[in-house]
Amino acid sequence: MTEPSRRGVLGLGLMAAAVTSCGTGRPAPATAPHPSPDTAGASPQRAGVKADEKPEQSLPGAADWEITNPGPAGAIEGFADRVSVLPGEPVGLHVSTPAAAFTVTAYRIGWYGGARARQVWRREHVPGTKQPAPHVDGATRTVLTGWQQTLAVDTAGWPEGAYLLRLDVEDGSGQRYVPLTVRSAITAGKTVVMAAPATWQAYNEWGGYSLYNGPTGGLATRSLKVTFDRPYEYDHGAGLFLVYEAPLVSLAERLGLPLAYTTGIDVAREPGLLHGAAAVLSLGHDEYWSPEQRANVVAARDAGTNLAILGANCCFRRVRFEPTELGPDRTVVCYKDAWAQDPGHRAGAPATTDFRVGPGADPExxxxxxxxxxxxxxxxxxxxxxxxxxxxxxxxxxxxxxxxxxxxxxxxxxxxxxxxxxxxxxxxxxxxxxxxxxxxxxxxxxxxxxxxxxxxxxxxxxxxxxxxxxxxxxxxxxxxxxxxxxxxxxxxxxxxxxxxxxxxxxxxxxxxxxxxxxxx
Incomplete structure (x- = not known):
């Protein structure tokens, strides 16, 4: 559930029909390998200096990081084959464009003397390819692209943080973002910014389907599973990041606090990731959690880690992550009221429905x-x-x-x-x-x-x-x-x-x- 934002990117009012509207009700009874860096063509161009040479806040910002010319639908769009990487790990980009060539520029979001981003990496003259139209799985109504990798990006030297990779058609006909978290391996003593890509993906209607809507605009034709193997429709490909997360990232970095970056998916996968963290931040719209993510956050709280919920409707939906051909945890499964139809639940997995309702009710x-x-x-x-x-x-x-x-x-x-x-x-x-x-x-x-x-x-x-x-x-x-x-x-x-x-x-x-x- 969400609303049109100041950037006018959401407009999802009809999705409320898929959830409880007003009132809590009463309590219910109780990995695939990744490619090596792309070394063909011109060397990546880097801006600024290494993070250990100067604080990020003192580095020069970029005034032109925002998209000003998205162009028509299909001008260019893409997705990353991982929602997060450790610094130095490669990430594959899957891009579709009818244009002959495009440029990729990586911007780290933060606080740079008032600017919200700085350029960290750039690759020009990447050959364009028009990828095939998506298809929809008949059983789960999941949008599947099957797109081939266009290039691999080497993140060596990139500081931990929240990133937007901007795709620019070189003839000027369009621009799109691809979000990426360069995550922290160690969070001890730090305030952890926990991005919520599972929620971004739940609302993503690229290809005509989300966990809320399908062609009929409601529950009957919505997806039961959604995959990260597709672009984000909202905010020119940035998902919900720019509205519900970027302002907090900028403020936290301006304060100069020791920060660590991760995603809810990483917290779910790594039980010890939050060990010794000073605080964990859940940002503006963080609705979809797996039981593993919740258990690991609760364990951190119970060990003395503070928790800030800087939004509402947090940890409302219980989900499961499944792999795709591109790697683990690339599919968000949430059957909601249809949980009894979920083959995973019939095989013993927790019901992918609201945390507060049965079976296995555990109110947030x-x-x-x-x-x-x-x-x-x-x-x-x-x-x-x-x-x-x-x-x-x-x-x-x-x-x-x-x-x-x-x-x-x-x-x-x-x-x-x-x-x-x-x-x-x-x-x-x-x-x-x-x-x-x-x-x-x-x-x-x-x-x-x-x-x-x-x-x-x-x-x-x-x-x-x-x-x-x-x-x-x-x-x-x-x-x-x-x-x-x-x-x-x-x-x-x-x-x-x-x-x-x-x-x-x-x-x-x-x-x-x-x-x-x-x-x-």
Whole structure:
């Protein structure tokens, strides 16, 4: 579930029909080898210097990294054969274009004196090939491309981080992005930025199908499995990254915090990856998790790693990853209400449906403190506890209101579901969702390990980091610079506090559910 963003890339309102709209309801009963680097043709051109020579923030930024001429459909598009690589590992690009040649430029997203990206690598004059039209698997309605690899990119010397590889047709007829994470092998002592490509792929309608929609625009013809072996349709190929993740990456890098980068898929695959991490960040739209990812994040929390949920509707869908011919974990499986038809489940795998429902119900609130409550809403964000450390330096008072900051999905504290205690509700925002009155909650809880868990309760949080204008517009949901200032400062407070170690040792939660909800 999501909404049109300030970049106008999503427009997925009809997808809400595939999920519970307003109301949580009640608790339910209880690898293929990768190619070697492409050495043919001109040597890659690199910009800047190695990461160990200067901090990333001090390197020159690129003013021209954004797509300005996407061109017509099919002008150029592509995908990477891995969602993430370690620095120095090759990644294969599968590109389709009718043009004779194109250029690939790798941009690292961050903070470069105010610029959001810098150029790290470039390859010109790559021969173009028009790849075959996709086909659809009859059983699962999965879009399959079968595209051949166009070139392999050597990531030697690339710093860890979030990347967009931009494809430019050399005759100027079109541009597209391919997202990539250059991941961290070690996260100890660092704040971990955990990208959510499984959620990007769930909403990806390239080829006419997503986990929400098919040709009829609804559940009946949607995919039961979706694959990373296809381009992203939204935001010129960037998926949901630019709206729900890039603003946070930029802010975190501006703060100069020790950062590590990974994806939810890597966290699922590597049980020890988060060992010793200071904090884990779940960004603006992080809906689709595997049980393995959740277990590994919970284990890190229980060992003292802080967790920040900077969105809403997090960890709502339970998924399974399966391989494709290009490698492991290239398919996202989520049968949702049709879980009983899933051959994997019949063979013993957990049901790929909502975490909160059976079989195997495990409501997300046990990890998050809050639980998804509804869609769609557009409401003011209302401060409840202005003296809380998260609001330090904001100057807010009790009842301070920030129009449109709550939306389009929201979370709340709901003790009918498992809820860690002590927990503080620090913003308690009235909402009306399809005629039902409720609240969106920003909440903070701590546990004996010392870990602190902070959840914003609104999906617009990360987007609002980019709200700098004098007044909100329809393009950015009406969120204005005043809300932007609040969100930037609160996020900075949370990131700095969480980077310092287990927040519960210095900032223990003071339970206030009695005052807010009348619950003891």
């Amino acid at each position: 609130s046990a990890m998050l403190g809050v639980i998804y409550d509804g869609y769609p809403v557009d409401a003011p964000y209302v401060v409840g506890s202005p003296d809380h450390w998260a609001f330090e330096g904001t100057g807010v008072t009790a009842g301070a209101s920030f129009p449109h900051l709550v939306g389009v999905e929201y979370d709340k504290v709901e003790t009918a579901f498992p809820t860690p205690r002590p927990i503080e509700v620090i913003a308690h925002s009235p909402v009306v969702c399809e005629g039902r009155r409720s609240h969106a909650d920003t909440a903070y809880y701590t546990i004996p390990s010392g870990a602190g868990v902070f959840a914003t309760g609104t999906m617009r949080w990360v987007e609002t980091l980019d709200a700098h204008g004098p007044g909100g517009t329809s393009a950015d949901h009406g969120v204005d610079a005043r809300a932007g200032d609040l969100v930037r400062k609160v996020t900075e407070n949370v990131l700095r506090t969480f980077a310092a170690g287990p927040a519960g040792h210095t900032r223990p939660a003071q339970d206030n559910l009695g005052a807010v909800y009348g619950v003891q």
